[in-house]
Amino acid sequence: NLQYLSMAYVNTFSIKGLQYLAAGKGCRKLSYLDISGCTQVNTDGMKFIAECCPFLNTILLNDLASLKDEAIMQLVNGCRNLRAISLQGTNSLSDHSFQYISQLKKLRKLRIEGRNNLITDTSIKALGRNCLELNHIYLVDCPRLTDLSIKALAPCRQLNYLNVADCVRISDTGVRHVVEGPASSKLKELNLSNCIRISDVTLLRIAQRCTELQRASFCFCEHVTDAGAELMGGLSNLVSIDLSGCFIQDQGLMALGNNSKFRKIDLAECSTISDFGVQVMCQHCRDLLSLDLSHCVLITDNAVKSIAFCCRLLKSLKLGGCSQVKMIFISQISNQQPPKHS
Incomplete structure (x- = not known):
């Protein structure tokens, strides 16, 4: 009756062991299998797994660089x-x-991460055409994927989570098909980090259609500006946003304060934001749990003081590279306030 089996990063079993599994009856009801890092598993090994686990619904094949x-x-x-x-x-x-x-017509979650120079739009077209129940799709660091891939996913009406971080050829044109498509009202998480062709145009479409969005990341999308940040501040269900490396100034930062539900805000390397913007934002986002201001070089002790006073629930505060913030001041604040800082 075994249903859950993890052998992740165990290199001491051989293909013979998998053959024993196939010959026995103990794994016939297995529904979850993790063989991540088991680099000894080859094509024959996968055949044995398929033979002994006909009801398998989840498999983790992470860190198998030689899998064919x-x-x-x-x-x-x-x-x-x-x-x-x-x-x-x-x-x-x-x-x-x-x-x-x-x-696999019943496929709901597919996670591809780690630089893959082989996968192209052809793959995603096939998935979008046949796997209509997909609701979690992670296509991270697949540099050959283009807007055609995002367009191909538009028919997936159940899509809740889409992560195409580091897919540098994806632009506003492609993302439009998803954020204005049939899944727009169901989308809860969207990660476009390092998709350098994304601009405020995409954020406008998100603000108009993706009303249930809870987490968004536009990290190092250099064409995202204060205008986009203002639009995100109007999404009432958004609790986490990453605008690190974007062209955000105090105006955009203050606009984020329009949403008091934010729990996590990342603004690392937004080098033009100042104490004033942080102070206004924190006056409204008092339930923040995590704030990243790393390498925001204009930030001083005054901003940290406002954060400590307003954000009493804060658990993580990152200030690395903020050269105008004095460590002595942080130590004093820490004695009054529980946030962790780095």
Whole structure:
């Protein structure tokens, strides 16, 4: 009756062991399997897994840099009930693998992270066409993906989480298909970090259509400005935003204060924000749990004093690189206030 099995980063078992599993009956009801980091698992090993786990619905295949397309084919052929696949750091798979994965009609969660120079729009088109129940999609650091991939995901009406961080060829044009598509009102998390072609145009569309959005990241989207920040401040369900490295000034920072529900705000390397903007924002965002102002070089002790006075629930405060903030002052504030700082 075993249903959950993790052998992550265990390199002491061999393919023979997987063959024993296939020959026995103990894993027939297995629904969750983690073999991340088990680099000894090859195509034959995946075949044995597919044979012994017909009801598998979640598999983690992280950090398997040498895993081949043929292994994914064997997995898909035997495990037709898969709903979640994680491929973090498994970057040797090509479009062929994802064409096989697209045959899994019940697939709901797919996680691809780690630089993959092989996967193209062809893969995402197949997924968008066949896996209509997808609700979590992570396509992180896949530099060959373009706006055509995002357009292909528009038919996925159940989409809640979309992460295309570091996909540098994606622009406003592509993201529009999702944020104005049938899933726009269901989208809860959107990560466009380091998508350098994204601008305030996308944030405008998000503000208009993605009313349930809770977490958003536009880290190092250099074309995102105060205008975009003002729009995000109007999203009443948004509790976390990352605008690190964006062109945000005090005006945008103060506009974030329009949403008192914020729990986490990251503004690292927004080098033009000052004490005044931080003071106004903190007067309204009093329930903040985490604030990152690393390398905001204009910040001084006055901003830290306002943070300590207004944000009594703060647990994490990052001030690395803020050269005008004195460590002695931080120590004094820490004795009155519990936030952790770095």
